[in-house]
Amino acid sequence: MSRVIEPEVAERALARALANGGEFAEVFAERSAGLTMAIDESRVEAAQAGSAGGAGVRVLSGGTTYFSYVDGLDPADIERAADEAAAALRSDSAEPRPLKAAAPSSPHPIEQPPAAVPAERKAALLRDLDERGRGAGAEIAQFMASYAEVRREVAVANSEGLFTGDDRTRVRIGAQAVARRGDSVETGAETLGGHRGFELFENDPAAIAAEAARKALILLDASPAPAGSMPVVVGGGFGGVLFHEMTGHGLEADHIQKGASVYVGKLGEQVAQPLVTAYDDGRMPGEWGSDAIDDEGAPTQKTMVIEQGRLAAFLYDGLTARRDGVASTGNGRRESFRHLPVPRMTNTYIAPGEIEPEAMIAEVERGFYAKSFAGGQVDPATGDFVFGVSEGYLIEAGQVTRPCRGATLIGNCLQALAAIDAVGNDFEMKTGVCGKAGQKVPVGTGQGHVRIGAMTVGGTEV
């Protein structure tokens, strides 16, 4: 494959971008190709191949970002985007520095490029999932699974002389089961994905189908969730979405700089008990939220955001770092060349603690076990969050007892973070897709079991 953009083309575009002034200009070019397909009603369908090539050009001047993008990677296309980005500026031209190529090696080697794997094998994988999901029980009424692969080759050049790139391949499968008994209908879902090639599916990928079916079947026996405030034990893996929402977003520097985060002014303060240490790590090998560089060309890194309960760092992209006079933490991410980079999480997790999950549950007299979530949402400014529980149970006298349906956890970030009173010694990472400012990016979430002393469970049983 040829390079996404030649350095001479990038240099010319940067010069044109600064033709009417500006302190900084950048070209982000991208070539992507992907394939998705699904199985539903035991039929392979929705086979879809997509490709895109284009570039986004931005110019920073004063406090303003001027941005344009173009579909197409011909030099003329990219220059047109540069001209359009510069069109609204009214100053004297500025000179970009000559480009100095840097080629970071990706810590995420791809063993089996998915594009080289015959489509029939991908269809066969979906049929395996379907068979496993449907075979999990007579009450499985519906089963769906999906497969997605994408390769994104990106290049970043800027007026400070940076010229770098990344070659990113991701694969992901998802399974969703619907169980039915009389009038009761329940669903269960599970995913598996990574910054990996088709080798990710070597080790029993259909296990996610069985897991999705198990979740749906368990809920058939569920009773309505309780409503009220109680201790909550959050499961490992996708339970980490709780930390992603209630803390991660509030640490993104754009929210901080606008005063729209509950963590404003709290750097260095104790915001959690000392048993909580947490990271954002864009370098975890093969993880779903990992990349070699961010979408501004800064190397990704491991950032300790909570150190033994103390708020240790915010997450920066280039623009917010420039404002605070610090270095980017490699968190400038964007959905595609059609979007501006903003501070985003990569893989965010609470580091494992000391206690066995069973022991943590045994200490709860009456509470709720939120084993897995369907997702969540937070308003970083107020700290109010909400999570939909996809698999939940009552805890009675230190034991996990009956499954509950329809539970939602709500609360406030600062209170909930401070109320974490146990962190388990288990650990798991899961894949998610995070939305912010109208852009979706792949993120990893993780943790072991975590207990929150008191939290509001919103169920239907008053």
Place this chain on the structure above:
Amino acid sequence: MIEPARRAVERTLAAGATDAEAYAVEDAGREVRAHGGEVESLTAATQRGIGVRAWIGHRVGYAYGTDLSDAGIDALAQRAAEVAGVADEDEFAGPAELPVRLIPDMGGKGAPEPATAPDLSDPSIAAYSLADVAELTLAIERAALEADPRVAGVEQAVYADSNERVAIASSSGISGEFERSSCYGYVQALAESGDGRETGLGFDLGRGPEALDPAAIGREGAERATAMIGARKPESRSCPVVLEPTVAASFVALIGGGLSAGAVQRGRSPFAERLRTEVAGEALVLHDDGLDPEGSASAPFDGEGVPRRRNALIEGGTLRTYLYDTYTARRGGATSTGSAGRGGYRSQPSVSTSNLIVTPGTLGFEDLLREAGEGVYVTDVAGLHSGVNPVSGDFSVGASGRAIRGGELAEPLREFTVASDLVSMLRAVRLAGADARWVPFGGSVSTPSLLIEAMTVAGS
């Protein structure tokens, strides 16, 4: 854009497809973000792309791309035919056929008028320069700051517009093109008080910037943020609930999703097997109208070229029809309701709502509160994508709002959930207010406030 679409159909047939359809879009868009009296970012760009469906017998595949050169379209055509070979046979798969017979109008008003598409393009988009819309965005922010001294700032004021040209062509003889413009503005205002920070969203939408009222957008954001100062949790109980139009719209959009024949046929809708049965209180009248002059989803034809129309969904408390695209209509022995939606050229068509419209009632907002007596007024919900089971219709979502005491608004409430299921909620709709507005969350919806007889409120 019709030329590349036609060429793509020809090339896909040449690549071995027995049928083909192409959908091409060109979209010129602008976005302005403002913060602290300054323009934070200005984006102006044109994007284009094309999506091709290829059928080989009853197998279907899809490919999309951004390269509209002859070579690019050739590659796309090859790829679409190639991936069709991976799919299993589906006897109902095939392109839309015209002329489309319209199903008898379920509302009993006789056959519908032939569709005349409203004018969807607003010249004020072209008349407003980038500097003009930047000024409009700054005006939104100023209005929020000036509305109330307790407004400490805004997270962001945003303006965005789009002028798109959409074309579709198929081997079954469909060929059409239209132009449509739209814009919106919003602000996220921040109010500070002794016990914390509150946010409030103000927004407006229309076909062009002339239709937006920046002062009203700013004021709404400020009012919503300051209204929440001092909010606390309500007591857990089951009580009457009044849904503000933006909240009602989110639920109406979920209901619209359940009325998709695709969800129904695959046994994934709470409305399956409820056709022509009682599903709602008499007060809830719901239409899907793909031709409404104000609706942002209006178009002369849907995502596969079938004319858009007005569909009566719920009238007299009865479910009148599901929404069909060509595939689900063939499969269900029905006729397309012009409901094939597209998320742009990057997605294949599937059944979706166009503009969902809840018929307003006659009672004012104060009357609705009086009728509620003791209850909760919900002004915001969160976690809809994770708190709703779209198959069973069960939901539990985070909410904030105000208490209703003695038929009047009382103290602000936050950090509680409302829970029910979609069908029970519809049946419990007692009154629709007169205060309808367009809301763009989760679809294009116009709805007034709704009074729900009872919902579970979980707080402390």
